[in-house]
Amino acid sequence: MLSMSETSLTSLWVYPFAYNSREKQLKDDHFQALVKNPFSRTHIFSARGTDFSSSFTSKAGHLLVNRSRNNQNIDYNVEILKFCEVGNLQKAMELLFQREKMGLDVRSYCSVLQLCAEHKSLDDGRKVHSIINRNGIEIGGVLGSKLVFMYVSCGDLIEGKRVFDKIENEKVFLWNLLMNEYAKIGNFKDSVHMYYRMLELGIEVNSYTFSCVLKCFAASGNVVEGEKVHAYMLKLGFGSYTTVVNSLITFYFKCGRIESGQKLFDEMRVRDVISWNSMISGYLASGLAERGIKVFTEMLILGVRVDLATVVSVLAACANIRNIWLSRAIHVYAVKAGFDMKMSFSNTLLDLYSKCGDMDGAVCVFENMEEKNIVSWTSMIAGYAREGLFHEAIELYREMRKKGINPDVFTVTSILHACACSGSLENGMEVHEYIIEKSMVSNLAVSNALMDMYAKCGNMENAESVFSQMTAKDIVSWNTMIGGYSKNCLANEALNLFTTMQLHARPDDVTVTCILPACASLAALDRGREIHGCILRNGLCSDRFVLNALVDMYVKCGALVIAKLLFDKIALKDLVSWTIMIAGYGMHGFGNEAIATFKEMRQAGIEPDEVSFISILYACSHSGLLNEGWKFFNIMRNEFYIEPNLEHYACMVDLLARAGRLSMAYKFIKSMPLEPDATIWGALLCGCRIYHDVNLAEKVAEHVFELAPENTRYYVLLANIYSEAEKWEEVKKLREKIGKRGLKKNPGCSWIEIKGKVYIFVSGDSAHPQAKNIRLLLRDLRKKMKEQGHSSKQKYALINADEMEKELALCGHSEKLAMAFGILNLPAGQTIRVTKNLRVCGDCHEMAKSISKVLERDIVLRDSNRFHHFKDGYCSCRGYW
């Protein structure tokens, strides 16, 4: 824009009477170009008002040389420049094509390239490039720079870099330009590479270079290299450049070096609004919203100018700590400052409402927004997902796509979370397709969310496929996969991946809380101990989730004493800690200790929930504490107003049935306000077996078979009841029934861990290298049992007679094999710990008792129901199994 004096002077000089016709003149492109043309005296005044003579002589002089050589040409160059000046790319291109053979001035090409860059017209730019090549014009110096600039501006970074590499370049500008472009597309590696190359070539770097390279190291979290840049920057005297220090502050915050960022900020002599905003958003992103707000307050006290970005960050900080009061104040402030009409402000407000659980408020903001962007939609979707309204989240995502809005990385991760939590595999797979289409898989957060979605939907194959295709994995990726395997009952896969992980990354608190349940489910005590060591080495033992998982692992691996020692050491025991310990005592048969722990918990001021009541009720039933169980059932309902669910009822039926109150249990089921399921009838069926009540068993079995026709466990149970009553005819009938249905018995299997390795045995296993020794040992033991008056209980037979014979011939059941293997391979005196996938068989139970006495070996056997500690011929279950 011309200043007032210049305008008047200009106009007067060229057209003394032109004042009135000025508007008309401006409409005329051609004329306007003339006014600005380097040859007109006007140009000298308008563009370079100060130095009349030098500008005139240099420019005109240059062109005058051309004029003398080729009179025609001068006009073409001038004309092209004219069109460039007014921004008429089309005309300039036409002229360029027409006159390319005339040996046009390099400047003309430069001007057109500049215009192509401004218009972001890659097509035209390429055409200019080919004209240049066609006419054998040497690409270098200014022309080279312009070509690179054009390509980069038009988004063709690859071609830009190609031209750049061909030309001599010590100009820092182009280096910075390319570096920034690489950084913009997330290619930090190449950006940083250029920085190192600059240093090698001795190119003088400037503040732009430092800002860019710091951004790269911030993104990749490379503290070491970033600090080197920091030192070099100070050496070159950029320590007082506000933009560079701003970048440095952001870098330190992104690397988690908060104190360094704060220190830099404190020592800054000149701070601008960006310095302040960087601090606020730095704290916000580090999860320290309060400190961000504190920076904002300081800003207000010092009277620093606040801008939209400040308000947006502070409001987001308020949202994160759910500070409604401060949010309102800032809202009012924003309205006064006129920020409230901005989209980014509305987006933050919307997110604030949704984070505070006010989805109606969020919807209100959302619907009243004149313009919405991807952030608005994503915030809404994430809000619905956070509130557990997964269906709404998915619906809104659909609506958004219908509107033609392209989900970005944030949207995709939010919707995947909604799909994961609602188990909507189909929707999740649709999102996966979109992700592939937009090649978003390279994004870590997206891949992690995808894996989580597949894992939560139970599809570990697809999760594994995403995982294996990831080029870079972070701790979240590993944790998601390990946790996925763990939760999908693939404990061995979880453990194997954990081993692999340790070669690549350092486990964190989440990793160990994911892997410990896998050890627990396998009862892999040695692996669990290893992980305990890993926890100690990595300083993770102050995390309450880790401690709870650790206690749970020791409980489920049968090491109750260690579990209790650790439990006592937990300084802040939460409801979960207490529940784990109560359940632990329960499954090990220490009902009274469980009750004592429950009381302690209440004394500690922790209120039990429905889960802790399940634990205590099971503890009572495992120890046959009928009256205490009833008491807790009543306390739960009358004192804590917790409505019993199916699981609570199952506990009670179990309790009654084990205590021999079979008809009472039957009446109890009949009086339930909930529809009983197979587990509940199954518990009673179990009781029928213990107390040999064939008549009731048949009645109960009808219910069970109706509710769970596919579960072989119950057919086996009934068959056992028949065979124990020597009703062989009925056993046969049942066997035929099962055969007709094509059902297969869930094979019993047991395993034992020796020196960290798990050995698995299935019923009648003879393939094992030590099978012969095991057989001999068992035969020997059987003999000793008989001498002591134990009779072999042929009653513990199974449905299939052939199988039974085979098992007897080989001395049988998987738990016997595993126990024998333990005796043969573990040093004397060491407890034998065996785990079985089904309930322990009665004969094996007897044999274990005998082994514990005859061989003086302690045995801890975990079956699908509880623990059995065998010692001196007794079992901790005292018959309650």
Place this chain on the structure above:
DNA sequence: CGTTTTGCTA
């Protein structure tokens, strides 16, 4: 000649 940077909500 000038062209490029730093912060901003999910």
